[in-house]
Amino acid sequence: MSTYRIHGATGEWEVVIGLEVHAQVTSKAKLFSGASTEFGAEPNAQVSLVDAAMPGMLPVPNRECIRQAVRTGLAIEAQINKWSRFDRKNYFYADLPQGYQISQLYHPLVGEGALTIEADEKAGIPEDKTIGIERIHVEQDAGKLMHDQHPTMSYVDLNRSGVALMEIVSRPDMRSPAEAGAYVRKLRSILRYVGSCDGNMEEGSMRADVNVSVRKPGDEFGTRTETKNVNSVRFVMATIEHEARRQVEVLEDGGTIVQETRLFDPGTGTTRSMRSKEDAHDYRYFPDPDLLPLELDDAFVAECRASLPELPDAKRRRYIEALGLSDYNAAVLTAEVETARWFEALLSETAAAQGKSEAEVAKQAANWLISEFFGALNKGGHSLADSPVSHEQAAELLALIGKGTISGSIAKQVLERMLETGDSAGAIVEREGLKQESDSGAIEAAIDKVLADNADKVADYKAGKEALFGFFVGQTMKAMQGKANPQVVNELLKQKLG
């Protein structure tokens, strides 16, 4: 149970959160027209006669958009409604050329499902928590209004008008900003795994309507407000924090919460009432008479199911159970589909390069990826997506470590050089003479010198100060410029020190 509370003057308040996430469906063409969905085009360049709601224009649905929504539904183990229907939501606004949005109210394509957010002690999520998803429906996006181009006019760009969205409606199951943040991140992760949405919140591919209410613990749900189009995880959390505190203040001052639409201002981190959408919310939903009911057959749903990749929860379990990774490493590697893909490519190449099974090299690969590679990439301002080191090159580096050709500390240097130059690990090791010394003769000579130079410490050691062992190792490695095989150093030292 979340223990997140707002401490008001009259006691503690609990926050109740539900999210309606609008996710742009990955498709080439719009939901009901053939215009492109590409981001960043010239204004109104990607607008068909249909999207501009010219007289007599009609919608014809894009199969791929339906398919992606069904795949998404299957990914959250939701009920797929083989009979659904499009409804019109009627209202007047300059970004809505038809005067209605084609959406699904009465019979959505996807019914009840759920996703699980993972325990995160630090964030106040003590254990895994399942968040209910009430439905996913498919609908049209609206156009865009520009307000700052002219003193007395707003400009309308319909490029987004008619782009397919999935509206993913959660149950009011979240109780803290952290849970909401974790929910959005998990949802985005699933969408990216499925490939039904690129999850790019900066470009508006994913945005959340945040429903917040507060109550005294144990009371009935309070009246909620809906803050529209919040476009980052951070802002979702900030919206909830601000809105919950605001509502508590209003209630404690003896006021009541008005069910209304609000807007988040990232500049101030506050929400405000949306004047333009204040008037009568009577959307007069009714079935779109231009469209027949959407009927899917078993084969369609089966194809959607068969096309699903391994999803993050299953992958994480497999990493722990079959590959022996720690819970932490498994979580890190499965959080984003790109990471998991990279890891799996690295894993298979590493196993091949070392002639071992994946399970045998999984820990090495995972540890190296998380504790070495991510940091090094980050330092150079890179991410996996634009990594100058390919997974083939990384696998070669790991093989050099695995075979004892270089030590772990040399490997760090080699990686740095790889990131700088793009050269292969083998070439760098060869060129810079970084090969690890396993020849006991050379190591022995170095040890002898270290022991001779530190006769006093040798005496202390022999008198029982065993902690000095590490000192001798360090000195020997230093003398060998880090290239000695640490195992050989250890063994020889033990022999010499008796």
Place this chain on the structure above:
Amino acid sequence: MTQLTDLGVKAIRDGVAAGEFSAREVAEAFNANVAAAKDLNAFIVATPEKALEAAAKVDADRAAGEPLASMAGVPIGMKDLFATKGVQTTAASHILDHFIPEYESAVSQKLWDAGAGMLGKLNMDQFAMGSSNETSFYGNVISPWRRKDGGNAPLAPGGSSGGSSTAVSARLCPAATGTDTGGSIRQPAAFTGICGIKPTYGRCSRWGIVAFASSLDQAGPMARSVEDCAIMLGAMAGFDPKDSTSLDMPVPDWAGALNADLRGKRVGIPREYRMDGMDAEIAASWDQGVAWLKDAGAEVVDISLPHTKYALPAYYIVAPAEASSNLARYDGVRYGLREMPERANLQEMYAATRAAGFGDEVKRRILIGTYVLSAGFYDAYYTQAMKVRTLIQRDFAAAFERCDVILAPTAPSAAFALGEKSDDPIAMYLNDVFAVPASLAGLPAMSVPAGLNSEGLPLGLQIIGKTFDEQGVLDAGLAIEQRAGFAARPERWW
């Protein structure tokens, strides 16, 4: 020489093909008739150059020995509900002032592809809302017919395809397109002594036709003979991937298969259509129709359509509801009229534009439609109406177990005078009492002239067919046409 403007679709097509006259001569003759008939107000714009252009193409094709299509050389009138590329399209509403589409409706494109030419855009009831053509922003269309009492009261040509009915009846064009949402092809056809068929819902693409009520709107031909209707419907119909409700079925050769021999066919007579206080002449004409169909070999059976009484009220919920939403796009932002009072904000601009742009009947229907969909009323009105629609569909399905086609009057009266019913919306709505049930069920239905009443005004008989059975409808229509021998025509006064 033949009076070219007395010829119908088939006669013109065949005459052009045979070289009896050129398509250009035909186009010129009709252009002249259009130009001389301003008093009828049947056209919103005339496009003589379009008619000539199409004719030139046909004449050239013929000269080159190219094959000619089914409407080659036939100039037609286009109801102003069809978007025509480069030619003003207004739905007879002020709100579409100066709207010049960048696209051609699917149906009109098919007609041009079939060799037809455009004489002009036909006047109509605004947004196809009306039964008398008194709601056009461009003024009333006046029927070419007059009562024979010599009273000379201008008569309604029916609606909403009143420009079409007038133009065809007055020989301004051999045929015209119409659209039928709740009788708008059949009732004006009946009022003016011509034929018109509304095909099965989905037969003709709705793409590019200004929408009134999406689940009801269907385009169809209006012409002076059953065969002409069959030819023209063949050119208009066909699958269109741009319309989700378009029928993905081959278009039969209706004209080629026409057959007035009804032996083995059963004709249903719906007892609920014989309403209290029915016009005696309408009843007599209906009886005459029954006799004609028997004469053509059909067996006549009594059928029941129990929910007939509720069709009209259901229609006047469903159609306005759909219209209220379909007409939301007329907001002054992307095309058409914009009314911009000083310092108005966006929503005030919408309200001012729509107040100035829509006529009274359109406003009335938008308001009713908005109301029946609004919170708290949706189930009581809209859902109930759609349930009644299911019952009406079931009525027809049951009736068609017992018969092949249904015979009924098209309208409850002959044409009335302009102004006679315009103050009483419900009296006006009742005009479509016999036409609306088939619309609600998406069935093909046609009106064929049956004769003149005692005032010398045409009466129509309606044939309603099974889903997809336009052929059955046309065949029964042909049987009536052959027996009625309707040759009356309005005497020229314009």
Place this chain on the structure above:
Amino acid sequence: MSVDRKTVAKIASLARIEMDGDALDRMVPEFNNILAWVEQLGEVDTSGVEPMTAVIPQALRLRDDVVDADPLTGGGIRDKVLANAPAPEHGFFGVPKVIE
């Protein structure tokens, strides 16, 4: 059910049709007449009857995910889209300034 002037005014505002006092006065009785007339539908027993969902028996057809497959329903036609605009502005549709 009979509706009053205020209700008709509210509906007119919902439908974005400006109506002055006279227009409302004319509309109210007409509106009520029509409502009273359509309300006879209430007499029909529709228990167990599903509302009609398709005029003729057919299911929704879906199209392939191809950009500009048909020029009539594709994009890249800004000039055509803006050709009839009452206030085109630098490739946009101009509207009175909106304050969100």
